[in-house]
Amino acid sequence: MSSKYKPIPRGTVTSPQGFLAGAIYAGIKTKGDGLLDLGLLCSEVPCVVAGVFTTNKIKAAPVVLCQERLARGRAQAIVVNSGCANACTGEQGMADSLEMAELAARKLGISPQQVLVASTGVIGVPLPMENLRTEIEAIRLTPEGGHQLAEAILTTDTFPKEIAVSVRLGKKEVIIGGVAKGAGMIYPDLATLLCFLTTDAAIGADLAQTMLRKVVDDSFNMIAIDSDTSTNDTVLLLANGLAGNEPLKAGMAGAKVFQDALREVCLYLAKGIVRGGEGATKLFEVRVEAALTLKDARRAARAVASSPLVKAAVHGSDPNWGRIVAALGRSGAEIDPSKIDLYLGDTCLFKAGSPTSFDKEEARAVLSNSEVSFKVCLNLGKESATAWGCDLSEEYVTINSAYVT
Numbered sequence: 577m578s579s580k581y582k583p584i585p586r587g588t589v590t591s592p593q594g595f596l597a598g599a600i601y602a603g604i605k606t607k608g609d610g611l612l613d614l615g616l617l618c619s620e621v622p623c624v625v626a627g628v629f630t631t632n633k634i635k636a637a638p639v640v641l642c643q644e645r646l647a648r649g650r651a652q653a654i655v656v657n658s659g660c661a662n663a664c665t666g667e668q669g670m671a672d673s674l675e676m677a678e679l680a681a682r683k684l685g686i687s688p689q690q691v692l693v694a695s696t697g698v699i700g701v702p703l704p705m706e707n708l709r710t711e712i713e714a715i716r717l718t719p720e721g722g723h724q725l726a727e728a729i730l731t732t733d734t735f736p737k738e739i740a741v742s743v744r745l746g747k748k749e750v751i752i753g754g755v756a757k758g759a760g761m762i763y764p765d766l767a768t769l770l771c772f773l774t775t776d777a778a779i780g781a782d783l784a785q786t787m788l789r790k791v792v793d794d795s796f797n798m799i800a801i802d803s804d805t806s807t808n809d810t811v812l813l814l815a816n817g818l819a820g821n822e823p824l825k826a827g828m829a830g831a832k833v834f835q836d837a838l839r840e841v842c843l844y845l846a847k848g849i850v851r852g853g854e855g856a857t858k859l860f861e862v863r864v865e866a867a868l869t870l871k872d873a874r875r876a877a878r879a880v881a882s883s884p885l886v887k888a889a890v891h892g893s894d895p896n897w898g899r900i901v902a903a904l905g906r907s908g909a910e911i912d913p914s915k916i917d918l919y920l921g922d923t924c925l926f927k928a929g930s931p932t933s934f935d936k937e938e939a940r941a942v943l944s945n946s947e948v949s950f951k952v953c954l955n956l957g958k959e960s961a962t963a964w965g966c967d968l969s970e971e972y973v974t975i976n977s978a979y980v981t
Contacts (some may be wrong), residue, residue, distance in 0.1 A: 581837045587740025588722030592751040592776040593818040594620040597721035599728035601713035603622035605659030613727035615717045618653035625651040626784040628792045630809035636663035637673040638693040649781035652690040655680040662695040672703045679712040694810045702718040705980035716967040726755040737848035743837040745830040748821035750777040769870035771811040777823040787835045795842035798963040860948040865960045872909035873961035879907030881965035895939035897925040915946035917953040
């Protein structure tokens, strides 16, 4: 992590000034799935809000509601549940999302229009609103409640993902915190995930939205566990301005510093999602360099990171570099086969379009590590991009063959 950003020990989404959170078990998930499944995050004052959502044309009711409310540019709270996606639930699904917002607003003493809603879990199942009507009110909000919120949003995740960093903007120190979930249906634009980011920095709504889109493109849009895009993907940023910094504007030196720190937070959470992917035992990084355009670099990196055959090869520690080259060829990126160089760690597997003589057993040993890196040099331009994927194991099939049973 850059020296510009200081990690906060046990940092979470409530580390910035003025944020509270809490969670409770509301009977949405079965007891065997975990003890927490309903959470609430709020700021003591209204916030500037920015959001990025799924590109799937089938959108869950809470996503539609958030997109509508995002146009106002202000929000103060997020109510979220796991165990039920509230997707493909018709008019009742929207009515339930609206009621969730109303229940949270009543508890907090704010307008329902200031409350955003998020859900994750099984598609096509209605929310048990009779439970939520009592349990939202029962949530206890504390400055340490971000840790509970990080647990409450989990579905098949194996561990919570949370972080906070501090960064200096002029004479003021501001904090950025975040929590995220995601383990399956992970594919770029967006990956299937929920991510809530908070900051006590003062920032304009338009700049916040621009920054969030850029950092999501570099982080959550560059990870792949499988090749499915969810109906519920939601990334929300709340900025309450309580740090008292000069409000960030485009072109200010502090704006770039803040955006870089926000990217650091999102990269940490995104890689955590891949590490905790369904059935995952390895994280692998794909760095594409010397591409003709940034779009080409991203396309190429994501094609390799999301290839089931590459994932299977990584799982079996099989140095089958042909699968990587084939993925590059179908990526849609501009390539010249005679110019491609491919590396596994420091070992060159493929040089200027031809195979090299490398020690296969040494390559297997490298691939057996829990973290693996590939580098591809297209040698056509100056642009680069990095994507992250995880291996494809038998456990992934087991989890997804019985997700609702």
